[in-house]
Amino acid sequence: MVNILCYKSKTLANGEHPLVIRICKDGKKKYKSLGISVNPKFWDFEKERPKANCPNRELILKIILEKENEYQKQILEFKSEDKDFTASTLLDAKTNKIIYKTVSEFYIEYIDYLKSIGKIGTAKNYRDSFNSLKRFTNNKLDIYFNEITLQWLNKYEKWLRDSQCKETSISVFFRTLRSVFNKAIANKNAKAESYPFKEFKISKFDTTTEKRAIPKESNKQIMNVDLDSNNKYMQLSKDLYVFSYLCGGINFTDIANLQHSNISEGKLSYIRQKTGKKITIPIGTEAIQIVNSYLKEGVCSDDYIFPILDKTIHITELQKYNRKHKVLEHINKCLKIISAKAGINANLTTYVARHSFASVLKCSGVNIALISETLGHSDLKTTQIYLDSFENSQIDEAMKNLL
Incomplete structure (x- = not known):
């Protein structure tokens, strides 16, 4: 189903053929370049592997095995989630592969980014949110975004209220967390399917403030x-x-x-x-x-x-x-x-x-x-x-x- 081959149908200017990954499913074939090429005299076309005398043979073999394993792992993920797939969707899934990051990792990286572009005040707001979440989880925030569920958010809200947190501050904490979740999805560090804020409505918080204007x-x-x-x-x-x-x-x-x-x-x-x-x-x-x-x-x-x-x-x-x-x-x-x-x-x-x-x-x-x-x-x-x-x-x- 997933094979690496030397694509003889295309010859590069240097006389080499590109190495491609071929995905076969339901009689359909899809190809994707690995970004490397090999001189045909150094390639075993029966075994679809570099010959013993191939320059950089160990490195090429390492790349081949890594790519084969990545696609096989994606196939297992589809099967474990009982999802049907085609050669095209498998290829797209790998192209748009989500690189999961923990909530802690993403917060730290984003706060550092804000500081690097001079958004010091905004960085402080995200740092306050991060610290609140760490206190809530007893400093165990090395969780992935899909673990932040509706039930998790409800527990966080209760904890904030039990801590005598003001309504406006609760609203800010949740809006900041929602913003981080959205950014993680956009950055392909979390799945959109895991997004819990469609059910957990932040608009419920009363954020009206006392009148500040004077005549x-x-x-x-x-x-x-x-x-x-x-x-x-x-x-x-x-x-x-x-x-x-x-x-x-x-x-x-x-x-x-x-x-x-x-x-x-x-x-x-x-x-x-x-x-x-x-x-x-x-x-x-x-x-x-x-x-x-x-x-x-x-x-x-x-x-x-x-x-x-x-x-x-x-x-x-x-x-x-x-x-x-x-x-x-x-x-x-x-x-x-x-x-x-x-x-x-x-x-x-x-x-x-x-x-x-x-x-x-x-x-x-x-x-x-x-x-x-x-x-x-x-x-x-x-x-x-x-x-x-x-x-x-x-x-x-x-x-x-x-x-």
């Missing part, structure tokens, strides 16, 4: 609050909040990445790190004043606008990520103090500015297609895509509602 008047109070002029971190915290509110709800990571070249002809244009989308919005007088307050002599177009990152110090993506994470923690602590000074009863963070931007515009009657009604994690991307797809004149008009 227009509260945002004006923050803009007008008096601060100690000697506390530069407090001033920076206020400035970053106000800048985000006035500039399309731009998030902290994208603010930290802004360079002077991102502002031109009254527009702020930047590539959103999370989605890779280009965002272009008008930048008003108040926001420009904030930018100008951080100008230094001899500033270059590729210098950062705000004193968060330093291009001479924060060079690698990991260094940038760690610096932004550290500064953000400090900024949010300062915003709590600013909130109290402004007389606002709110848990003020940089994300409140982002939510408030959308909420204030919606309350001002701006088309819901321009600003989505809610700004949960799943909606942030959609909102930015909406902003990007509208004419600048529509966005210009909408932004006037902020003050």
Whole structure:
């Protein structure tokens, strides 16, 4: 049924014949090249094996035996699963052979890949998911994806709930695991038939978050609050909040990445790190004043606008990520103090500015297609895509509602 032969019907430019594997089933024959060739004088056509004097005979024999064993093993798999097959499907099965990897192997490789392309924050999210799964399995995650069944997922959910895990965190853990499973299937490291998320619905998790937005008047109070002029971190915290509110709800990571070249002809244009989308919005007088307050002599177009990152110090993506994470923690602590000074009863963070931007515009009657009604994690991307797809004149008009 499976044979290796020297294909005499085809002669290569060097006078050799290619070696092929021949699959015979139900009277049908299929051939596939092994990628090597042999001079016919060194080939025994009766035994279909290289002669004793054949150059590289041991290597050729090794390749032949390996290929024969691979196809015989695939035939046994088909038979054990009671699957009918033809010469063509056997060949296709081997061509698209799944190279199984354990859940642990795949997670580690994918996390390393994310780090290699500078996706440090995303890599951390996958690392958190990986660590949660290791705790659940008592560090015994050397299992294959087909072992993650509906029953397995139900047990994992119960374990997370028993561990007092928040609903939103449970949702994130399952979405990340589902993403890994999908990537393993696409990478031919797991079988699609084993996919358990058709039955296990992640949409059942309640991921609604408490309202973060504050009204227009509260945002004006923050803009007008008096601060100690000697506390530069407090001033920076206020400035970053106000800048985000006035500039399309731009998030902290994208603010930290802004360079002077991102502002031109009254527009702020930047590539959103999370989605890779280009965002272009008008930048008003108040926001420009904030930018100008951080100008230094001899500033270059590729210098950062705000004193968060330093291009001479924060060079690698990991260094940038760690610096932004550290500064953000400090900024949010300062915003709590600013909130109290402004007389606002709110848990003020940089994300409140982002939510408030959308909420204030919606309350001002701006088309819901321009600003989505809610700004949960799943909606942030959609909102930015909406902003990007509208004419600048529509966005210009909408932004006037902020003050």
